[in-house]
Amino acid sequence: MLATATAVIIGTVLGMLAGYLGGLWDTIIARLMDLLLSVPSVLFAIAIVAVIPNKAFGLSGSGLRIAVLVFVIGIFAWPYIGRIVRGQVLSLREREFIEASRSLGAGTFTVMFRELLPNVAAPVLVYATLLIPTNILNEAALSYLGVGVRPPTASWGDSLAVASHGWYSIEPIFMLAPGLAIFATVLAFNLLGDGLRDAFDPRGGR
Numbered sequence: 001m002l003a004t005a006t007a008v009i010i011g012t013v014l015g016m017l018a019g020y021l022g023g024l025w026d027t028i029i030a031r032l033m034d035l036l037l038s039v040p041s042v043l044f045a046i047a048i049v050a051v052i053p054n055k056a057f058g059l060s061g062s063g064l065r066i067a068v069l070v071f072v073i074g075i076f077a078w079p080y081i082g083r084i085v086r087g088q089v090l091s092l093r094e095r096e097f098i099e100a101s102r103s104l105g106a107g108t109f110t111v112m113f114r115e116l117l118p119n120v121a122a123p124v125l126v127y128a129t130l131l132i133p134t135n136i137l138n139e140a141a142l143s144y145l146g147v148g149v150r151p152p153t154a155s156w157g158d159s160l161a162v163a164s165h166g167w168y169s170i171e172p173i174f175m176l177a178p179g180l181a182i183f184a185t186v187l188a189f190n191l192l193g194d195g196l197r198d199a200f201d202p203r204g205g206r
Contacts, residue, residue: 003135006074008128011081012120016112018082019089030086033079041076042141048072049147065149069142073135081127088120130193133186140182156182 018029048068055064092098093116101115142148143157151158159178 001132002070003073003077003139004128004132006070007077007131007135008081008124010074011078012085012117012124014078015082015085016089016116016120019086020093020108020112020116026086029082033082036076036079039076041072041138042145044076045069045072045142046145046147066153069139069148073138077131077135080131081124084123084127085120088123089116092116092119126193126196129189129196133189136182136186136189 014029014032018026045068049065052064052068098111098115101111106114139148140155140157140160143155144161145157146161148157149155156178160175163174163178
C-alpha cells in the first residue's frame, strides 16, 4: 500500500506538470518515464539490497528492507500513472473551465490542484486499485528470491520460499496457503478495479 501511495503521489504530480506545462517540462518528464520503464525493477531491487549497509537513514533490519522495497516498487510504478494523468491533462487543459480559471487570475498550481486534479482523480483511483496487486506480486517475488523482508516479518513470498525447500513434499498446505492467499488478494483487487472502472465509466461497461 505504501508503494502504491508513493507511485500515485509522484505519478499524479509529475503527470499533471508534464501535461499542463508542456514544452521542456513535458519532454524531461516523458523521457524520465521512458527511462524508468526500460529498467527491470526486480534486478534493480536485487542490486540495491545487495549494496545497502545494515543500517542507513536511521533504519535497520526489516525496517530498512521494507523502506527499500517501498522506494524501489514506488519509483518504478509511478510512470504508469504518470502517463495516464498526462494524457488526461492534455485533453483537459484547453477546456473552457480551465480558460475561465486562468482568466480570473488563477496561478499554475491553483489550476492544477483545484481544477485538473478533481477531473483526473477517478482514473487515478481506478488504476491505483489495479496497481496494488502488481505491487503485491513484486514484493512476493522479491521476498521469494531472498531480497525482500526477513523473518520475523511475515511475507507470502518468503513463506513460499521456505515451503519450496522440501516442506511441500511433507505438508503441501505450507505451499498452498501462501499461494492461495496471493491468488485471492490479487484477484480481489483486480475485481475491485474492474468494478470501479465500470462505476466511473458506465458507458464503457460491458
